[in-house]
Amino acid sequence: MDFDFTEEQRLIQQTARDFAAREIAPKASELDKNGRWPVEIVKQMGELGFMGMAVPTEYGGAGMDTLSYALAMEEISAACASCGVIMSVNNSLFCDPILKFGTEAQKKEVLTACASGQKLGCFGLTEPMSGSDAQTMATNAEKTSDGWVINGAKNWITNGPHADFILLFAVTDRSGPKIKHTAFIIPKGTPGFTLNPRDHKLGIHAAHSCTVFFEGCKVPDSAVVGNVGEGFKVAMATLDGGRIGIASQALGIAKAALGTSLGYAKERKSFGVPIAQHQAIQFMLADMAVELDAARLLTWRAATMKDKKVRHSMESAEAKLFASEMATKVAHKAIQIHGGYGYSTEFPVERNYRDARITEIYEGTSEIQRIVIAASVLKG
Numbered sequence: 001m002d003f004d005f006t007e008e009q010r011l012i013q014q015t016a017r018d019f020a021a022r023e024i025a026p027k028a029s030e031l032d033k034n035g036r037w038p039v040e041i042v043k044q045m046g047e048l049g050f051m052g053m054a055v056p057t058e059y060g061g062a063g064m065d066t067l068s069y070a071l072a073m074e075e076i077s078a079a080c081a082s083c084g085v086i087m088s089v090n091n092s093l094f095c096d097p098i099l100k101f102g103t104e105a106q107k108k109e110v111l112t113a114c115a116s117g118q119k120l121g122c123f124g125l126t127e128p129m130s131g132s133d134a135q136t137m138a139t140n141a142e143k144t145s146d147g148w149v150i151n152g153a154k155n156w157i158t159n160g161p162h163a164d165f166i167l168l169f170a171v172t173d174r175s176g177p178k179i180k181h182t183a184f185i186i187p188k189g190t191p192g193f194t195l196n197p198r199d200h201k202l203g204i205h206a207a208h209s210c211t212v213f214f215e216g217c218k219v220p221d222s223a224v225v226g227n228v229g230e231g232f233k234v235a236m237a238t239l240d241g242g243r244i245g246i247a248s249q250a251l252g253i254a255k256a257a258l259g260t261s262l263g264y265a266k267e268r269k270s271f272g273v274p275i276a277q278h279q280a281i282q283f284m285l286a287d288m289a290v291e292l293d294a295a296r297l298l299t300w301r302a303a304t305m306k307d308k309k310v311r312h313s314m315e316s317a318e319a320k321l322f323a324s325e326m327a328t329k330v331a332h333k334a335i336q337i338h339g340g341y342g343y344s345t346e347f348p349v350e351r352n353y354r355d356a357r358i359t360e361i362y363e364g365t366s367e368i369q370r371i372v373i374a375a376s377v378l379k380g
């Protein structure tokens with residue numbers, strides 16, 4: 001596999017790196033401490049084309065490839081993992097499925113607004129009583145003469161408090177041996193669609209999430225995304241792509257933790273020498289660098305396969321599993337290298353540690369990734 005980046009990919013990477021260093025990194029600690037939604041950064045990311053990176057320009061996107069998206073996601077997430085996931089949800093979990101499964105009208109009206117960053121999307125699959133086993137969702141959409149009536153709740157919806165649209169998954173047929181689901185686009189403000197206050201979490205404090213409710217919420221037939229009864233296919237195809245985004249977010253968190261650790265290890269002295277001269281510290285730095293590189297290769301492979309339109313469920317799961325667990329390990333070592341200061345909120349590595357943890361949970365826990373990978377390897 002060739003990872004000789006094109007001129008365009010290098011440019012995107014550099015643009016994202018410069019933007020993140022200039023506009024995001026100086027605010028990352030404040031965003032985290034105050035749990036402040038980065039309204040100005042979301043706007044700037046839209047202006048730079050980062051909110052719909054792989055969406056064609058005719059639908060408001062930047063017309064780039066998944067590898068460019070992975071490169072940009074790593075840079076943004078290295079500065080602020082919250083900004084990374086806000087971007088990832090809009091790109092991977094909202095724009096991508098509408099591009100793939102949406103009608104022309106949905107692409108013109110909804111995708112164009114969201115890919116260009118003027119509006120924001122979110123993704124509603126998880127429910128209070130069903131997460132990993134999403135097929136067992138309780139949210140129901142009942143057919144009427146002129147549309148659908150939706151009842152249910154979805155929780156942990158990233159971007160939910162600020163999003164203009166939700167891509168919602170609901171059961172539309174329980175009559176057969178297999179439950180059938182359907183995907184819908186629902187604008188905020190639709191009667192019967194309400195939000196809880198935002199969630200309080202261990203990390204990614206600036207990326208707000210919340211529970212959303214649907215009570216007698218009426219939507220027209222034109223809200224259906226893809227075919228009626230095939231919503232689960234939409235959700236699973238979406239997550240194959242989304243996991244590349246989360247793997248890239250994990251790369252960014254680990255890159256930041258390693259970078260800070262390298263600087264600290266050269267400055268901090270013990271027993272008369274910089275701690276970087278102690279072999280124990282060097283070995284930690286070496287392991288961090290190796291694991292980060294390995295995770296990059298898995299992530300870029302999955303991104304390249306997506307661009308080639310080759311089935312990449314297993315490769316995305318491998319990338320997400322390895323990169324997320326790697327990010328936690330790297331951030332853990334980063335705290336160790338910083339000693340007591342690593343445990344202080346004055347240094348960014350404790351934020352990296354808290355932020356890394358979520359990458360092992362959302363868009364499929366590590367256990368679910370292992371199930372996907374095992375099914376693939378057993379099939380041969």
Ligand SMILES: Cc1cc2nc3c(=O)[nH]c(=O)nc-3n(C[C@H](O)[C@H](O)[C@H](O)COP(=O)(O)OP(=O)(O)OC[C@H]3O[C@@H](n4cnc5c(N)ncnc54)[C@H](O)[C@@H]3O)c2cc1C
Nearest residue numbers: 123124125126130131132156157158361362363364365367
């Ligand atoms: C901050 C945050 C943001 C999120 N954003 C979104 C979002 O935008 N949209 C959305 O739809 N969802 C979102 N989620 C939900 C997330 O995807 C789920 O939390 C995740 O899929 C796990 O589901 P669960 O929490 O219900 O855990 P459960 O499914 O109840 O799992 C609990 C534990 O059991 C394990 N487990 C479950 N089944 C198996 C099995 N068969 N074999 C082995 N182990 C198993 C799990 O791995 C886990 O360790 C978000 C979650 C968080 C915390």
